[in-house]
Amino acid sequence: MPSLLRHLLRPLSLAGVITVLVVGLSFGVQRSGAGSSLLLLGAFLLLFAVHGWVGLPTRLRAVVAVLQALLAVALIALQPRTGTAPVLLVVLVAQLAEHWPPRFVLVVALLANLAEYAVLRHSGFTQPLLVVLLYGGFQAFAALTAHYARSTALARDELARVNADLLATRALLADSARDAERLRLARELHDVAGHKLTAMRLNLRALAADPVLAGREGLQTAEQLSGELLADIRQVVQSMRDDRGLDLDTALHALAAPFPRPRLQLRIAEGVRVTDPRTAETVLRLVQEALTNAARHGEADNVWLTMSEEDSRLRIDIRDDGQRAERIREGNGISGMRERLADVQGQLELARTEQGGMHLIARLPA
Structure with a gap:
């Protein structure tokens, strides 16, 4: 023991x-x-x-x-x-x-x-x-x-928890700010550069149709380049508009960094994206409470967290290597987890690992 x-x-x-x-x-x-x-x-x-x-x-x-x-x-x-x-x-x-x-x-x-x-x-x-x-x-x-x-x-411990909360929230805010700036730049490119390039290409086509200028190689090359540039800008705008989701990996590691124990072992499956800030905050609070419980009540050395998609929903598995009683009592921490998940139409399941640690399974909208 x-x-x-x-x-x-x-x-x-x-x-x-x-x-x-x-x-x-x-x-x-x-x-x-x-x-x-x-x-x-x-x-x-x-x-x-x-x-x-x-x-x-x-x-x-x-x-x-x-x-x-x-x-x-x-x-x-x-x-x-x-x-x-x-x-x-x-x-x-x-x-x-x-x-x-x-x-x-x-x-x-x-x-x-x-x-x-x-x-x-x-x-x-x-x-x-x-x-x-x-x-x-x-x-x-x-x-x-x-x-x-x-x-x-x-x-x-409370100071470490608050510090971890601030670090994780700052990471999410920074990521949200980057997304907002990327979206603003995409709109500017689309509305300004894209509009002017379209107008320029139309003018080049009109000039190419003029009998006096028809057949000039330089004019045809300029019209071709303007079309390619317009296509490139549209591709860049589309890639900037693609929502990659919030960077939960950085936020969760920032959340666990101030705690000397337990160590967080994080694995996020490919394709998992969380775009809703409210859902991301729920995930952070869930993991934060799991880390606190593992340290305070289970004296665990490690916490394993896996995020994946299951039936178009986000599934979060959290296990620790602590020691829990045979009958798990739900205190204020577990009740708070259930309430937060219920606010976003999520569910929480509790179990005990074969080694005696806690196993939390949360499902919520992606």
Whole structure:
């Protein structure tokens, strides 16, 4: 599970693992109950790793958090004199602050500290409240540190998303401006140069019909060249009027460029053209949300996007190599995709790849 390993190698997670291991070393100093304590500590460490797995459902993650709190309290009861077991609650609260809203973290921390107070008082500590308040201060500090770290990461991701949105929109606007300028030049050539060349050719024909000038080779050559030039201009105008569609390739690569992960692997089939700016914007928003979901919820390294035509409609296949739960829950992002596609008479299908990643299939008018 690369997502689990990636989570454990993050600085905050790695610090938590090292802290738990050091607490285990302190249990070894006290020989009484060391075996059972180390067994419970191993279970705590395992749940610590599982809690950060991105593919874990929310309800199961909550159960894991509660079990961690119970194990920490049990270890405090088994090793009351060691004085290091309450550190596990500091690690737990910091971990919860990374994944849960403050209200949930506060409830779990209060219940765990009440249980800690009861255990310490039952064990004969003269000032259990002082110990609980002391470690509670460490918990608050750890929770705030983790919370602000998470807020900073979310703000950074949002800034990257907005920057990518601006880059992709700028690419589309530049392409639209080029199309508009090309169409303007085509009209000018057709209306001005084409009109004057037609008039010149008619005059040359009239001169060639004059008995005085008839048979002159230079006049016939000029009339022939004017006809060829008029045909060339018409061909140029036609090629400039040919709508090649908006440059989605450049826009989509600009959209994915600010994200360090996942990498976008894009393939657009030959003949696929999107001429409607509204459809192009829908495609951009669809891909943008897919990239965000792959990074935030699937921790994917790669996203494969294929665009093709199917029954005169545009088909977009998006797959990633992340890890998703067996049952895909549709959040605000997926709902937003459906709404955008519905506005352009499009449809969205969700599936799971064999490797556990997300597979999106969108169909909309070309």
